Amino acid sequence: MEAGPTTNRRKLLILALGGLLCDRVLRRENQNRLVAATRPHDAAYGSFVVYKRPHCQEFLKFCFERFDVAFWTAAKRWYTDNALDCVMNGLKKSDIMFAWNQDRCNDSGFKTLNKTDKPLFLKELKTVLDNLFMVRNASYLALNTVMIEDEPYKTLLNPPNTAVFTTEYKFENMSDNVLAPGGELWMFLDGLARAGDDVPSYVKAHPFGKPAITPAHSDWAYYKKIIQAHGGSC
Numbered sequence: 001m002e003a004g005p006t007t008n009r010r011k012l013l014i015l016a017l018g019g020l021l022c023d024r025v026l027r028r029e030n031q032n033r034l035v036a037a038t039r040p041h042d043a044a045y046g047s048f049v050v051y052k053r054p055h056c057q058e059f060l061k062f063c064f065e066r067f068d069v070a071f072w073t074a075a076k077r078w079y080t081d082n083a084l085d086c087v088m089n090g091l092k093k094s095d096i097m098f099a100w101n102q103d104r105c106n107d108s109g110f111k112t113l114n115k116t117d118k119p120l121f122l123k124e125l126k127t128v129l130d131n132l133f134m135v136r137n138a139s140y141l142a143l144n145t146v147m148i149e150d151e152p153y154k155t156l157l158n159p160p161n162t163a164v165f166t167t168e169y170k171f172e173n174m175s176d177n178v179l180a181p182g183g184e185l186w187m188f189l190d191g192l193a194r195a196g197d198d199v200p201s202y203v204k205a206h207p208f209g210k211p212a213i214t215p216a217h218s219d220w221a222y223y224k225k226i227i228q229a230h231g232g233s234c
Contacts, residue, residue, distance in 0.1 A: 012145040013067035018152030021087045023051045023171040050086050051171035059179035060091055066193035074121040077101045089186040108226050125158040128209040144197045152213045161200035167208040
């Protein structure tokens with residue numbers, strides 16, 4: 001597959017870290033998982049070990065060839081720096097447009113449904129657009145920016161069809177091929193890179209991965225409260 005979009009302007013691709021590119025495992029809460037591990041971890045930082053998702057390096061190289069790439073995680077800064085060192089091994093960190101952490105997220109004031117002691121952080125596209133002065137090639141709009149996440153709730157306040165959602169990576173899944181060359185995600189992104197400057201139209205026309213949170217979601221009543229608490233309409 002040859003690189004190179006047909007449009008003149010490269011789109012901004014914002015990637016999550018944990019859950020998308022790697023699995024971050026807290027040692028003290030996951031001893032059983034780690035004891036049963038059939039592969040060594042790729043990095044260790046403090047109380048965490050990190051496992052890169054299969055094909056991570058190839059996937060990132062593919063992305064950097066076609067997009068302006070940024071990273072945004074809801075984890076704390078020290079983890080962001082260390083995780084980037086891990087997933088970017090062999091690639092140039094100077095090519096990253098920006099790398100943001102929890103400090104740039106919006107604490108919704110709510111907790112996640114699957115882990116009731118975990119704050120629910122939001123990644124607002126508005127934050128990116130309001131801080132374009134920090135980006136070297138500050139010509140991005142909602143129309144030419146796309147996020148890839150593993151949890152749809154993180155983009156709850158963003159315009160429709162500005163993000164796609166993969167399955168969450170767990171290192172036990174030795175056959176995980178989400179990032180594999182020629183897979184669905186590669187084909188989706190290659191088509192997006194070559195398409196015109198209307199990301200939402202492309203995303204809407206090419207459904208991929210997990211669905212976004214809409215009124216049809218089984219937990220819509222909960223997520224609706226979050227949207228309304230932050231001034232959104234439902």
